[in-house]
């Protein structure tokens with residue numbers, strides 16, 4: 001069944017036609033390897049460096065601070081495992097939060113198995129990490145703090161600027177997983193006090209399998225993939241030229257259109273939430289009322305099983321998610337819903353609707369109407 005109404009932009013987004021157009025030459029005739037000396041190779045190299053400048057400009061960074069990766073998971077793994085790994089003689093304590101993406105949490109668990117000490121910070125009922133709790137968790141042997149910018153499930157935007165400012169001049173590396181935020185909310189690396197930042201193209205209408213890691217100038221960056229001298233010897237492997245070019249095109253569009261896409265999504269989101277509040281009894285909005293990603297609506301419905309609800313919604317052509325996409329097949333309550341303390345009778349009924357630039361009011365009306373119908377059916381089955 002196809003998604004007539006796609007409400008899962010936090011899982012992935014459709015590629016824009018302009019992105020495909022920009023990529024096409026590099027999938028076919030411009031197949032040169034950027035490490036070769038002849039012109040076709042040099043053209044590939046030039047395109048990669050141009051993409052690096054475009055991306056740097058979009059987030060107010062320097063091109064030398066951008067390292068291309070295969071996506072958000074790789075960028076996260078790189079920082080957690082390798083940046084922390086290199087500091088193991090200084091200390092082995094890492095601080096993160098309970099609501100991070102699995103790319104962070106599972107990397108942290110892996111380090112725990114290797115003998116590292118991890119602190120997983122609690123969040124409040126909105127999903128916000130308290131700056132004071134970060135400071136309180138600091139130890140002499142803390143080497144790395146990783147707190148996400150925007151949560152992929154409940155959309156909460158974390159006080160990353162405040163946390164970064166509080167950590168300044170302590171010799172502790174600060175990373176943020178900004179995969180849900182890049183291209184959605186304004187981010188300036190000149191002003192945001194973070195050392196490392198992860199991003200992924202397919203979350204902002206670019207291709208899948210490509211992303212980047214921002215690394216502030218002069219911060220440590222151990223090699224992640226050893227081999228050739230690509231990405232200044234830090235991440236070997238022949239570059240995904242088409243993907244990199246596509247990502248740069250997508251981010252430059254997202255950035256230039258943000259000034260009207262973002263307020264539009266916020267209005268749609270508020271409209272969506274208002275209708276739900278008035279028309280479906282016993283629901284709660286998860287995450288912060290306004291410190292949240294523009295297109296995110298995450299609700300818990302009392303006495304409902306999210307998996308059954310999603311099946312019914314799909315029959316109406318509506319594609320949404322229960323918790324995070326990675327939890328498919330499990331009715332288990334997600335770690336994020338658990339961390340914000342959603343009551344037991346609500347937690348299994350948590351669903352996420354994430355809107356994108358194509359979403360319109362009619363689609364929201366249809367979604368709410370369908371939701372009302374589906375919830376009624378499921379409640380009658382009780």
Ligand SMILES: *Cc1c(COP(=O)(O)O)cnc(C)c1O
Nearest residue numbers: 071072073101103152179180200
């Ligand atoms: C999607 C996502 C990732 C993983 O990115 P991929 O490019 O799919 O590997 C990591 N963190 C967050 C917050 C995400 O939403």
